[in-house]
Amino acid sequence: MKHWWALVALGTAQFLMVLDTSVMNVSISQLVEDFDTEVTAIQAVITLYALVMAAFMIVGGRLGDILGRRRMFLVGLVVYGAGSALTAVAPTLWVLTLGWSVIEGLGAAMVLPAMAALVAESYRGRDRAVAYAVIGGLAGAGIAVGPMLGGWMTTYLTWRLVFAGEVVVVLAVLLCRRVIPTPAPAGPRPRLDGVGAALSAVGLALGVLGVLQSSTWGWVQPRNPPFTVFGFAPTLFVVGAGVAVLAVFRHWERRREDRGTDPLVHLSLLRRPVLRAGLMTLLSQNLILLGLFFAIPLYLQVVQGFDAFQTGLRLLPVSATMLVTSLCASPLGQVMGPRRVVRLALAILAAAVVWLLATIDPVIDDAQFAGAMALLGVGIGLLASQLGNIVQSGVGEEERSEAGGLQFTAQNLGSALGTALIGSILVGALAHAFTTQVADEPRLSAETREQVGVRLEAGITFVSTDQVRSAGERAGLPPSEVKAITDSYASAQLDGLKAAILATGGVALVSFLMTSHLPTARSGRPPEPGSGAAPGGANGSTDRA
Template sequence: MRHWRALAVLGTAQFLMVLDTSVMNVSISRLVDDFDTEVTAIQAVITLYALVMAAFMIIGGRLGDILGRRRVFLGGLAVYATGSAITAVAPTLWVLVLGWSVIEGLGAALVLPAMAALVAESYRGRDRAVAYGVVGGLAGAGIAVGPLLGGWVTTYLTWRLVFAGEVVVVLAVLLLRGAITESPGARTRPRLDGVGAVLSAAGLALGVLGVLQSGTWGWVQPRNPPFTVLGFAPTLFVIGAGVAVLAAFRRWERRRDERGDDPLVHLSLLRRPALRSGLMSLVSQNLILLGLFFTIPLYLQVVQGFDAFETGLRLLPVSATMLVTSLGAARLGRLAGPRRVVRLALLTVTASVVWLLATIDPVIDDAQFAGAMALLGVGMGLFASQLGNVVQSSAEENERSEAGGLQYTAQNLGSALGTALIGSLLIGSLAQAFTSHVEDDARLSQEARQQVGVALEAGVTFVPTDQVRAAATRAGLPPEEVDAVTDSYASAQLDGLKAAILATGGITLASFLVTPHLPGPAPGRPRPGGQDAAGRRRP
């Protein structure tokens, strides 16, 4: 048991990082009420949390090399606990953003790369595959416990208690820090590449910001932007600026490498096929999962009217099957190879999306919904059991922190894009469908259609139909037209939800394109062409 004590401590950190994201997703409606804001504002808070992690994860990994992984892991936990404490007492939305999105995000960016490197350093061979299966299982446990625990606490007490509890758990982990050991560093400590750090963070931030705001600003035709560029919405220009900054980051890193200076990340790592494929698969996995976990709670809470606890109960099947599958599929990866397991995961997730689309109706069929959720959990569990080990096994011992930084950058970039992209598609599809339904409803007069059009130009958000009915009544519409507007919005909600879920299905199918270079059966067996199963050159 002592052999696995370090894993228990390190895995608890992984559990915490996942827990509060799932709590936030299931508490969206309560957060909207508590902070007197809109769904899109909470979407921005959730996206910013993942974005901060993605932007600073490579830097966090590098700091592990410079200061020591154990020290950075423990320091990151202290930062994370500080953010949790601020979140627990946040009086306004901006304090919530500071505590959760920024400070907790920075703490996680320090903790996770160091955690991945310490797991890889502590275990070898089959034990390492088991360890990463357990870490994936604990991530599944966080997703499992989050909706249920967060839903119960949010409904009957307050969501703030979850974050207060995280502070207690972090203190317990810090008391058990003696279980975590690190090999003496014989390697030369690198220096932090400050310019590369700024360029990487700025490029990622601009790219995700553009995607996040696309629902508000519009993609091409301006909808409600703070400014326009040559008469067009700024969205594509902001995304383009992010791409340009990342291109400058790539050139800067290559130049530092050629001069013999320490780069923020060695770009040669990304030329390893297995590692590159593993990272892209991680982006896909988290984009799909977080996109669905943003969309589905809206269906359950806003359309169906369930409270946070009832929502958590209905998400329990995906959480439970993800936990069980991720713990049990590590051995399957050793037998069949990660490539086949990940492709099986993609097929399973695609089937679950198709099943889920069939259940999105005004009246929920609990049995069908539970089946779709359970199948989704199986697919995500298959993902979680493989990808961490693929990435870390593609790196050398002195590259663990760097690989961990890339691993969690990919993971959180996918999470940020999932919430931002799928959320913006949902709002955009809602607006388009609402416009179409209003135009086609014969019960509405031309004046009523114009009033709805003016309201849509000011921006549309995902709200309960009762709020739409109240707004139509305040606008002075007769009862028949109030009913017509409300019915049109209700139909548009379902259309928007289905469009968002369908988009995740398309992303799932497209993800097959990134799997060819994942390791095949019997990782470690020498392969033709001078590469091992992880894609590294054999000596």
């Protein structure tokens, strides 16, 4: 039993990294009120947190190789605790962004790759599979506890207490640091590729920034951008600039490998089909989950008018089934093969999205909604039970930190894109539906249609119908026209939400294309990662370069 204490300390870190994201998601309405801002601003804060982690996760993994993984894990916890403390007392949105999105994000980028490598180094064979299932389960527990804890705290006390509590938990883990093993050096310590680190961070940041701002700037036709490019919205140009910088990063890394100097990441790892497929599926998993966890709380809080605690209660089915499934489904990989489990999970996710779409109505059907959310949790839990072990089984012992960095980069890039892309689709569909409905509304005069059109050109955000009604009354519109505008906006809200949720179902279906190289082994213990092959026979070959 003693050798599992390290897993308790390492898993606690995983729990914390997930907890406050789910707290933020159920507290969106309260954060908007506390900081006197808009939903899109909180969307940007949530996206930036995941983006900072994604941009610096590979750097964090490499620093673990250089400075020692245990040391990096502990230093990262200190940074994360400092960010939590600042977030707990944040007086303004900018301080919240600094404490949560930036400092906590950087701390997580130090902690998570080191945690993944330390788990892999501490356990072998079946114990390793169990360890990764526990890590996935604790991530599920963070998602399970987050909405309830955050909802209760936000509604009856304050969301700030959650972050103050995180500081206490971080201190407790630091006091128990002796249970965390100190791995023996696997070879000469590499050097940090500073140019590669800068290129990867800038490329990822530009790409996600463009997607995030698309709801404000527009994709092609400019909506309300700070500037235009040849008369077009800057969105695609910013995304394209990010892709170009990442192409330069790829060239730079290959050049360093060819010269025999230490790259930031060995791109040859991505030529291994099992690892590549696992990383892409991880990205899809988090894009779906975080996209839904951004859109659904808006439906519950803004459309249905629930407070944060009531929102947390309605998210409980997805959290509970995700936790139970991720903890119990690990043996399915040995019975069915990881590929079949992942494909089953994606099919379940698509079915859950269809069911969820049927529940998005002006008046919620709690039983139907709970069933759809529970099914969603089963799908995510099945993915979580397999993907961590798949990724780490595709690399050798000396590549643990690098693989951990890639693993959590994929996860957090998926999280950032989930919040940014799904939020963008939601707002874009809302704007399109509202514009169409106002244009076709016979109860509105031509002057009112023109006035609403001018407001829409300046940008639209996701607000309650009460706020729309109040805005119409302040503008001096007749009661019949205020009601017409309010009804049109309420209908557009549902259209926007359905478009966003439907997009996550599309991601689940497209993800089937990424599963062809996942392992197919149905029984027996997977070979140790250093043996030159990953589970799955020909399809599971690691294709070492």
